[in-house]
Amino acid sequence: MLILLALVSIVIVTCVLCNKLSNRMGVPVLLAFILLGVAFGSDGIFKIHFDDFVLVERVCTIALIFIMFYGGFGTNWKEARVVAPKALMLSSLGVVITAFLVGVFCYHVLHFEWLESLLIGAVLSSTDAASVFSVLRSKQLNLKYGTASLLELESGSNDPWAYMLTVLILSVMRGESGTPVSIMTTVLQQVLVGLIVGMLIAWIGMWAIRHIDFETSGFDTIFVVAIALMAYTFPSLLGGNGYLSTYIVGLVLGNVTLPDKKRMVHFFDGATGLMQMLVFFLMGLLAFPSQMPSILLPAIAIFLFLTFIARPLAVCPLLSVFRSNLSQQSVVSWAGLRGAASIVFAIMVTVDDAYTKNDVFHIVFCVVLLSIGVQGSLLPLISRRLHMIDNSQDVMKTFNDYAEESSLQFVALTLEKGHEWIGRQIQSIILPPQMRIAYIRRGEEQVIPRGSTILEEEDILIMSAVEYQGSRPIAMKEVYVDKKHKWNNRQLNELELPHSRIVLIKRKGHSFAPTGESRIVEGDMLVLIGDEI
Incomplete structure (x- = not known):
């Protein structure tokens, strides 16, 4: 037991170090986790024999629940709703x-068997949120046209569809479901029950979080x-x-106002990161490089x-309906990374009773x-x-952890020449x-203010105030x-802005409050505030 715990701790520490190293080298971090698993595996450096696919399938199912939940919880719907029709069509x-x-x-x-061919297509049909999120975040890809x-x-949102296709094809291969009517019935049941139960659990969870007094922090x-575990188990039982x-x-709870939401976002961000490490590491651990030569050419051909x-054939016609230009279509086509979901579904195929001739995993x-x-x-x-x-955009705004929640805010005020506070004691100044x-x-010095402190020219006053937390949100927009x-x-003063005001200008890496x-x-980025923008 102690050896196992020591090994787990070493693996996690190594994964975290790989994260920093991969960002510097420009290599996606998830690739490092796979290679680390291979190094620990039967054919690797440490030669740890591990082939318990059943255990891994159960662990990865739990991991995918967290990954799917945070895929919704971390998505900023305000940014995403503009492109929602395109995204849902693709997914x-x-x-x-x-x-x-x-x-x-x-x-x-x-020349694979027909059903097995479709099964491989289903397993590889969805793009991976963990991989896409990782590249967008680590490389700060500020993409045009809301592409991020x-x-x-x-x-x-496309993993549920790939899962459904995988389950359907496996059931047909086992001889449990083969008629068009039964397949259509299963599809409708999967979608409708998932939608209805998901919305119901989201509403109950939202109400409960807002009304229950959680006396203990966390x-x-x-x-x-x-709630996330219930969201998976309840509809699955039905x-x-x-x-x-x-x-x-996840999408509903991540885009409503909840108490201490900042802490929840950070928790699920860390937990999901750990789950991603786990899935990709286990995939590498289960892999036998010595078996690769027999499937290498077919795998490369499929890739x-x-x-x-x-x-591209799946993406371009669908995006053309929405008049997306060729550049966006090309980037979206190339960004179809395969990852955690495909791994979990491949493991699910391996432990299933359906017979497969080829080594799908x-x-x-x-x-x-x-x-x-x-x-x-x-x-x-x-x-x-x-x-x-487009560097006028910020990809981090597409994630729900972009805006840090805080009850205390700080502003900076520079006492320029002629300011009425220069030469006065702080206790004589009337603040809001x-x-x-x-x-x-004050220059290179930091002065702790007292009532008797006399303010000087070029002093930078760091002023604190309570954050606005009214029920009606303040509308803000960047131009x-x-x-x-x-x-x-x-x-x-030449602009006509009856219902809004420019409160900040960002210019060449610096920000200032305009007059x-x-x-x-x-090249200026203007921050506007107001009821009608």
Whole structure:
């Protein structure tokens, strides 16, 4: 037991160190976790014999619940709703098209059995939220046209469809369901039960979190963990799609106002990161590189077909309906990374009673390895080459942990020449209620303010105030000023803004509060506030 715990701690520490190293080297961190698992595995350096697929399938199912829940919980719906029709079309119809095309390729080109070909297509049909989120965050990919939100919403919501296809094909292979009517009935049951139960649990969970007084700190987060587990188990017991329900509950709870939501976001961010490490490490641990030569060529062929033919054929026609340009279609096609879900589904196939002639697990292993290594590494470069980077955007806004919640806010005030507070004691200055001077930056010195402290020219006053927490949210918007913008080269007092006000200007890495005489220039990012923006 002690040796096992020591080994687990060493693996986790190594994974965290790999995270830092991979970011510096430009290699997706999830690839490092797979390779670390291989190093510990039977054919690796440490030669730990481990082939308990049944245990891993159960562990990975739990891990995927957290990954699916946080896929919804961490998505900022305010940013994503604009691209929701595109994303949901890709996550449903796009998954079916991808699975079918890969199945046809495996059947006609690789000469696999028909049902087994479709099964491989279903397992590999969904893009991986963990992989996509990891690349977008670590590489700070600020993509045009809401593409980051599109990729997040698609990758977070398409796993339930891939799961449903995998379960259906496995049941047909076992001879349990084969008629079109029974298949359609199963699909409708999976979707409807998943949707209805998911929305019901989300509403109950939201009401409970807002009304229950959790006297012990952290119990509200534990309560949400229980809600996430219920979101999967309850609809699954009723014959519904548990992963669809889990994603819906996460999406709803992640986009409503909840007490101590900041702590919940950080908890699930860390927990999901640990689950991702676990899934990818276990995949590497289960892999036997000595068995790779027999499936390497088919796996490479499937990866190439999936990446360059199946994914584009599934993405481009669907996005063309929404008049997306070719650059966005190309980036979305390339960003179809395979990962945790495909791993879990491949393990599920391995432990299932349905007979498969080929080594589905190791085929999927190779495809995931190539997808993360090649597509994940080249995604930033391809985005730049297609001119899809827009530095006036911030990809972190598409995640719910972008805005840090705090009951205390700080502002900086510089006492420039002529300011009426210069030469006065702090105790003689009338400040607004609940506002205090926290400390003073005077050159290289930090001054703790007292009532008798005399303010000097060029002092920077760091002032604190209680954060606004009213029931009606303050509407804020950012406006990027390019060369052709109507506000370019105009002073603020020349603008007609009856229902809003420019409260901040971001210019060349610096931010300042403008006055009426401040002039707007090309490249400025304006922060507006008001009831009607």
